[in-house]
Amino acid sequence: RKEVEQDPGPFNVPEGATVAFNCTYSNSASQSFFWYRQDCRKEPKLLMSVYSSGNEDGRFTAQLNRASQYISLLIRDSKLSDSATYLCVGYGGSQGNLIFGKGTKLSVKP
Amino acid sequence: DAGVTQSPTHLIKTRGQQVTLRCSPKSGHDTVSWYQQALGQGPQFIFQYYEEEERQRGNFPDRFSGHQFPNYSSELNVNALLLGDSALYLCASSLRGWDRRFQPQHFGDGTRLSIL
Numbered sequence: 001r002k003e004v005e006q007d008p009g010p011f012n013v014p015e016g017a018t019v020a021f022n023c024t025y026s027n028s029a030s031q032s033f034f035w036y037r038q039d040c041r042k043e044p045k046l047l048m049s050v051y052s053s054g055n056e057d058g059r060f061t062a063q064l065n066r067a068s069q070y071i072s073l074l075i076r077d078s079k080l081s082d083s084a085t086y087l088c089v090g091y092g093g094s095q096g097n098l099i100f101g102k103g104t105k106l107s108v109k110p
Numbered sequence: 111d112a113g114v115t116q117s118p119t120h121l122i123k124t125r126g127q128q129v130t131l132r133c134s135p136k137s138g139h140d141t142v143s144w145y146q147q148a149l150g151q152g153p154q155f156i157f158q159y160y161e162e163e164e165r166q167r168g169n170f171p172d173r174f175s176g177h178q179f180p181n182y183s184s185e186l187n188v189n190a191l192l193l194g195d196s197a198l199y200l201c202a203s204s205l206r207g208w209d210r211r212f213q214p215q216h217f218g219d220g221t222r223l224s225i226l
Contacts, residue, residue, distance in 0.1 A: 004152075032211040043200060043217040044153065087152055091211050097143070097166055098202075098215060100152030 003029040004090045006101035014109055017078045021086055021104045023071045029090030029099040035062060035073050036087040038103065044087055048073070078108045112137050114203050114218035122224045123191050131186040131221045135203030142184040143215060144176060145200040153200055159184050160206055196225045 006023045013019050025033070033050035048055065050062040050071055061074040075082055085103040092099060115134045123129050135142050141160045145153035155168035159178035178184045182203075188195055199222075202215035 008150075034214070041222075043219050045217070046214045049212065049214065097155040097158065097168065098145075098153075099155070100145075102150070102152045 002026070003092070003099045004088055004101040006086075006088050006104045008102055008104060010105040010107050012107045012109060013078055015078055015080060017108075018074065018076050019078055019106065020075075021073045021088070021106075023073075023088030023101055023104075025069050025071065025088075025090045027069075027092075029092040030066075030069070032091040033062075033064060033071050034089040034091075034098075035060075035071075036089055036100075038085045038087055040085075044100075047086070075106075078106075080108050080110065082106060083108045114139075114201055114216050116199075116201050116218035116221050118221060119219065120222045120224075122226060124226050125191055125193060127191050128187065128189045129191060129223065131188075131199050131201075131223070132183065133186070133201030133203075133218060134183045135201075136216045139203035139205050139216070140182050141204045141206045142178060142182065143202045143204070144184070144186045145202065146170070146195075147198040147200055147220070149197075156186070191225050193225050196223060198222050 003026045035047040036044040037047045038044045054063045059076045063072045087103045088101040090099045117132045143158040144156040147153040158166040162178045173189045175187045198220045200220045201218045204213045204215045
């Protein structure tokens, strides 16, 4: 099993829609979690850290389910500017480093 | 407040050559990590430098080496380039004092390396 796995998408949604991404992780990538956003040919930018109780930042909500070993990101009221690739990231590994999923591509259409 | 800066932006090399990429961390950060991102993939951890020493290393061959300078800037060196080394190379900086599990890493724009 890969350390961090995501559905690559693409997710094509209309403006205003609610969209959710899930990500599964293995024990070796389970110390802490983040969601990063990456625009085409740009660097990854931190979107949210994921706390065990779940956390919300405006239109974005992150949830952690340790029993099932998955993390989710919910985006409400999608904007055109939300179009990007969303990277699920775990901290762990034998070296204690960030472990990235392949990313989920979101495209928000007018 | 200067963010993470990388140079060069783009680079074209041929197989067998050597390359050096450079990174200056975000102001106030002392730890630099390097990642390789192939097309359609997530970034893969190469290594991390702190106090001018390599502290952690991912599954990359010895052809990949690095250095950190007293001003915290860092270099990534790749020898004997292969076609498969074509990728976006990202530098990320962070502050060592944080619990590493929860520290956010700030990325530079990356260097796009193409091997012909």
